[in-house]
Amino acid sequence: MSARRLRHGALLLLAAVYSLFPIYFITVQSLKTPHEDVFGSPLWLADPDFENYTALFEGAEARVRGFVIIPRVPFLAWLANSALVLVGSLALTLGAAVPAAYALGRLRPPGWRACRRVLFASYAVPQTILFIPLYQVIVRLGLDDSHAALVLIYSMMALPFCVWILSAYYRHLPREIEESALVEGATPVRAFLRVVLPMSRNVLVAAALFTLGTVGNDFMLASIFLLDPEKQTVAAGLGVMDVSLEELVAVAGVNLAAIPVVAVCALFARTYVRGLTAAMLEGA
Amino acid sequence: MAPAGALVLGILAYPVAWEIWASLTDFSSRAEGGPVFVGLANYGRLLGDTWFWKALATTLGYLAVTTTAKLVLGVGMALLLARPSRLRALVFLAVFLPWAYPGGITVIAWYWMLNPPLITSYSVFMGNVKHAVDGVLGAGAWAFLSVMLFNVWRGGSFTAVFLLAGLNAIPTELFEYARLESRSAWQRFRAVTLPLLAPYMALAVFLSFTTAFADLGNVWMLTGGRIIFPVVGTYAYWLAVKSGQLAEAATWTLALVPLLALGLVVLFRWFDPHEETPA
Numbered sequence: 074m075s076a077r078r079l080r081h082g083a084l085l086l087l088a089a090v091y092s093l094f095p096i097y098f099i100t101v102q103s104l105k106t107p108h109e110d111v112f113g114s115p116l117w118l119a120d121p122d123f124e125n126y127t128a129l130f131e132g133a134e135a136r137v138r139g140f141v142i143i144p145r146v147p148f149l150a151w152l153a154n155s156a157l158v159l160v161g162s163l164a165l166t167l168g169a170a171v172p173a174a175y176a177l178g179r180l181r182p183p184g185w186r187a188c189r190r191v192l193f194a195s196y197a198v199p200q201t202i203l204f205i206p207l208y209q210v211i212v213r214l215g216l217d218d219s220h221a222a223l224v225l226i227y228s229m230m231a232l233p234f235c236v237w238i239l240s241a242y243y244r245h246l247p248r249e250i251e252e253s254a255l256v257e258g259a260t261p262v263r264a265f266l267r268v269v270l271p272m273s274r275n276v277l278v279a280a281a282l283f284t285l286g287t288v289g290n291d292f293m294l295a296s297i298f299l300l301d302p303e304k305q306t307v308a309a310g311l312g313v314m315d316v317s318l319e320e321l322v323a324v325a326g327v328n329l330a331a332i333p334v335v336a337v338c339a340l341f342a343r344t345y346v347r348g349l350t351a352a353m354l355e356g357a
Numbered sequence: 358m359a360p361a362g363a364l365v366l367g368i369l370a371y372p373v374a375w376e377i378w379a380s381l382t383d384f385s386s387r388a389e390g391g392p393v394f395v396g397l398a399n400y401g402r403l404l405g406d407t408w409f410w411k412a413l414a415t416t417l418g419y420l421a422v423t424t425t426a427k428l429v430l431g432v433g434m435a436l437l438l439a440r441p442s443r444l445r446a447l448v449f450l451a452v453f454l455p456w457a458y459p460g461g462i463t464v465i466a467w468y469w470m471l472n473p474p475l476i477t478s479y480s481v482f483m484g485n486v487k488h489a490v491d492g493v494l495g496a497g498a499w500a501f502l503s504v505m506l507f508n509v510w511r512g513g514s515f516t517a518v519f520l521l522a523g524l525n526a527i528p529t530e531l532f533e534y535a536r537l538e539s540r541s542a543w544q545r546f547r548a549v550t551l552p553l554l555a556p557y558m559a560l561a562v563f564l565s566f567t568t569a570f571a572d573l574g575n576v577w578m579l580t581g582g583r584i585i586f587p588v589v590g591t592y593a594y595w596l597a598v599k600s601g602q603l604a605e606a607a608t609w610t611l612a613l614v615p616l617l618a619l620g621l622v623v624l625f626r627w628f629d630p631h632e633e634t635p636a
Contacts, residue, residue: 081437085444088434089451092514095467096458194621234564286456286515331458338457339450342518349522353557 103325126325147303148326154220155306155330158295159288161224162231166284167277169228170235175265177236178243189240196233211298222298223306231287235280238352242276243269278341279348289334377611409609416613419505420566426509427565428558431516436550438517439524449521455514467507516561523557524550559623566620 104121176182177189207226208217216222246269254264270277295306307330338345438449486499535549 078442081440081442082444084437085442085448088437089444089448092451092455092510095510096454190621190625282457289457334457335454338453342450342453342457345453346518346522346525349519350525353523353526 100328103328126329148307148329150303151305151307151326152330154299154304158220158223158227158306159285161220162227162288163281163284165224165228166231166235167280170232170239170280171270171277173232174236174239175243175269178240179246189237193233193237196230208297218299218301218304220299220304223295226294226298227284227288227291231280231284234283238283238349239273239276239280241352242273246272273351275344275348276352277348278344279346279352282338282341282345285334285337377607409612412609413612415501419501423505423508423512424562424565426505427512427516428562430509430513431520431561432554432558434513434517435520435524436546438521452514452517455511456518467503467510512565516565519561519564520554520557523554526557527553563620566617 103126104123173192177185182188211217211222211225214222214225216225250268250272251261251264254268255261259267299305307326434452438445438452531549531553532545535545
């Protein structure tokens, strides 16, 4: 028994190391001095140096040191942009997903199943490849070089999955819950807002985290649709800097931006699983 | 319903229609004059193109390998995490992170790890590995492999968490019965866990498919834009952006549609059956 528990622990540890190693590795690299980069070990730090991190906050002017031009980025502005786009996408995604899911899962208008399937199928359309005509749509809407374009596109990408899990949840929610609220004299809208919505909190968190993951993973679309460097999001701005991949400033930047993301995930990871489970119960 | 439908379909409808239209013309940013309608000529040319079949084979291989790896890893980690343990909460968070961490950085992390761009203490070692792999499998193999590794790492994490949720959704009594009725853990796994988990696995596989198609950005970044092993999506992007052959690019993109449609049909069969069980 104890040997089995030991094996279980070892496997758990292995899973953790496997999952975290790349993040650890790149963080180590980003904290190195140039000297240690060449002569030190890639796996640990002898002498941490925060130059890559402080460089982010030194304003947007490029500076010259010796013969090298040191890239400077408007990091704080990018951070604000990312937050703005994220909040917008979350609001739009959930705002659109909840009524849609409720309609599909509970009210079931004729053809609801086909609707749900078509909506989900649209998730399969590879958006990254469609960006040329997408760009035309955005220009037509007058949204080019604006954060609203990204909000629209991210929401479009995250919506199908969110609607799917939310509608699966609403479908299996016992009807009595709303009926009792209606008997008490609440209007249907009120019954929904005060009773059903709080009950689906876990699923909402799951949908929100999924949106967060979708938004956080993208840098292609952001770099395509936002032309003004001041308007970039963090990932896009750092990802497409001329020097991006060779420059650990990029790593430092995204690492810093990731701290709040990781914190949010740490807070909500359990709820995420609970929400997904709630949506999956009795088969979605 | 209406707002979500309008948002998704409204924004997607025009691009999809545009792609279809473009694939029927000779639209190209290089050509003189406007695009001319050419019917199905592009598709005809595509089917006769050995390069296309090579790319398709690569794509399918890529999908098969990464999906299998993701499933195996995902099921394994989900089962690990389903068992109570003191370490569980922490490890769960660790497993969750590859997916939750912004993809922009983990791509860079993998790029640095596998293809160190500057002279660093380990670049000689990685260079040797790269040359060894390329020597056996052909130039560019290492870069391609690193894309696969990245996709598996990130997608495996999503699959694991997703399947963990699936495991939680299965009533525990079923597992207890199984414990009484079966002899070995392996038997239990095959006869009970796997069939019960199958619909969730199907959904996970489908989600993994779509991200694999969309993983163009990762291919782009990890291989520095050089494409030696063409994946259909990447090649379409390359055609459109680098050489402005928009019609060809559209044709390439749309060639994937039958594949995706097939995936969807199988998925709906499995996951969203028409026989309504009274809830």
